[in-house]
Amino acid sequence: MxxxxxxxxxxxxxxxxxxxxxxxxxxSASCCTQLAKHIPKNLLPRVTKVRLQKKDGICSLQAIVLHVENHLKCMDPKNRFLQQWVKRHHPNPQ
Known part of the structure; x- marks a missing residue:
């Protein structure tokens, strides 16, 4: 026994x-570990949600996290085009 x-x-x-x-x-599984700088043309119309990842001790990188279908795309937060797109299409990201 x-x-x-x-x-x-x-x-x-x-x-x-x-x-x-x-x-x-x-x-650790919910943190981005790499950032994409290139944005494919067909990606942005398929984004359903945007989340901002902070470098806060849990996650080691700042990122703009795009929820696309069943995937998360970790994007460079310094990308000016993406910053403008987020302001227009998702003004209150989480």
């Missing part, structure tokens, strides 16, 4: 694996 402590650890492991497999990101 397994010890109660062993069962608790096993249960915690199963719960964390289940949550991760269901797509709930950990803090």
């Amino acid at each position: 397994a010890s109660p402590r062993g069962l608790v650890l096993l249960l915690l492991l199963l719960v964390s694996t289940t949550l991760t497999s269901q797509g709930l990101p950990s803090s």
